[in-house]
Amino acid sequence: QVQMVESGGGVVQPGRSLRLSCAASGFTLSSYAMHWVRQAPGKGLEWVAVMSYDGSGKYYTDSVKGRFTISRDSSKNTLYLQLNSLRPDDTAVYYCASGGWLQFVDKWGQGALVTVSS
Amino acid sequence: QSVLTQPPSVSGAPGQRVTISCTGSSSNIGAGYDVHWYQQLPGIAPKLVLYGNSNRPSGVPDRFSGSKSGTSASLAITGLQAEDEADYYCQSYDSSLRGLGVFGGGTKLTVL
Numbered sequence: 587q588v589q590m591v592e593s594g595g596g597v598v599q600p601g602r603s604l605r606l607s608c609a610a611s612g613f614t615l616s617s618y619a620m621h622w623v624r625q626a627p628g629k630g631l632e633w634v635a636v637m638s639y640d641g642s643g644k645y646y647t648d649s650v651k652g653r654f655t656i657s658r659d660s661s662k663n664t665l666y667l668q669l670n671s672l673r674p675d676d677t678a679v680y681y682c683a684s685g686g687w688l689q690f691v692d693k694w695g696q697g698a699l700v701t702v703s704s
Numbered sequence: 705q706s707v708l709t710q711p712p713s714v715s716g717a718p719g720q721r722v723t724i725s726c727t728g729s730s731s732n733i734g735a736g737y738d739v740h741w742y743q744q745l746p747g748i749a750p751k752l753v754l755y756g757n758s759n760r761p762s763g764v765p766d767r768f769s770g771s772k773s774g775t776s777a778s779l780a781i782t783g784l785q786a787e788d789e790a791d792y793y794c795q796s797y798d799s800s801l802r803g804l805g806v807f808g809g810g811t812k813l814t815v816l
Contacts, residue, residue, distance in 0.1 A: 621805070630706065630810040631742075631750065631793055636803045645803040681749055688797050690740035691805070692761065694749035 588612035588693060590665075590682055595698030598672055608665040608682030608695050616641070616660050619687045622667045624678035625697075634680070635667065638687055650676075672702045707732060708794055708808035715814040721782045724811045726794030727775065732806060734775035737797040741770060741779045744791045744810075753792075754779060781813070789815045 594606040606622075622634040635646045635656040644656055655668040665682050680698050685691035709727040716722040726739060733739055739757050742750035753764050757772040767788075769780045777796075781788055794808040 619803075623805075631744075631795075631807045633804045633806065636805070638803070643803055645801070647804060688737070688803065690738075690752055690755040690795065692752045692755070694751075697749055 590684070590693060590695040592680070592682055592695040592698040595680065595700050597701045597703060599704050600673060600702055602672055603668070603670045604672065604700060606667040606669065606680055606682075606698050606700070608667075610663045610665070610684070613684075613693070615658055615663050615665055615684065618684040618693075619689075620656070620658065620665050621683045621685065621691055622654075622656060622665075623681045623683055623691075624676075625681070626675075626678040629678075632678075637665075669700065672700075674702050676700065677702050706809040707798055707806040708796060710792075710794060710808035710811045712809070713812045713814065715816055716784045717816045718784055718786065720784050721780060722784060722813065723781075724779045724792050724794075724813070726777045726779070726796075726808050728777075728796060729775055731800055732775075732796045732798040733772065733777060735799050737799075739770070739772050739777035740795045741768075742793045742795065744793065746790075750793065784815055786815050789813055 589611045592608045620637045637656045653671045657666045682695040683691040684693045741754040743753045744750040754770040758770040767782045791810045793810045
């Protein structure tokens with residue numbers, strides 16, 4: 587069964603860090619482009635970061651450049667998003683997702699809620 | 705403000721047909737990038753309902769259809785059912801964003 591399970595969300599103070607994990611099963615992460623998409627409370631979807639299937643390309647939306655890092659551990663078939671210097675406007679549900687490069691996303695995690703608040 | 709523009713809301717009675725538009729520009733839809741559509745129920749991850757402008761993934765009913773022309777695309781749902789009530793997002797790519805996708809702002813479909 588194809589599945590992606592996220593973990594690592596929680597409540598964190600502004601300026602602190604958090605790492606989200608996305609464990610995949612039923613398929614191999616490194617065969618697909620991997621994405622992080624977030625959704626602030628009551629808002630629409632926003633693309634946060636993408637990693638190409640071979641890991642050579644990593645791109646970020648402007649608001650998180652220099653603060654967030656996408657990575658993966660192929661041995662664990664797990665995708666990560668390291669969130670540093672968190673700000674209140676980073677509060678959102680973060681979804682990991684997989685798909686093609688410059689294509690659609692067809693597999694989604696269940697989402698992990700990150701709340702940045704003092 | 706989203707790169708792709710969708711109407712905030714549409715509505716229709718059961719059995720009717722509704723359409724949701726998605727308007728972009730020459731750097732995304734007009735540049736030849738495909739448009740994909742997602743359905744999102746409250747509190748649940750998005751689900752792909754159309755890919756490549758008009759293709760349905762396995763399990764999506766043929767009541768869902770899509771088209772693309774120029775810098776715009778649209779999603780049509782015929783024979784509207786209560787279970788179709790959800791938020792719908794169009795998605796494409798933009799030549800200025802190097803691998804990152806772009807979403808429309810989302811459209812809330814209400815089944816009256």
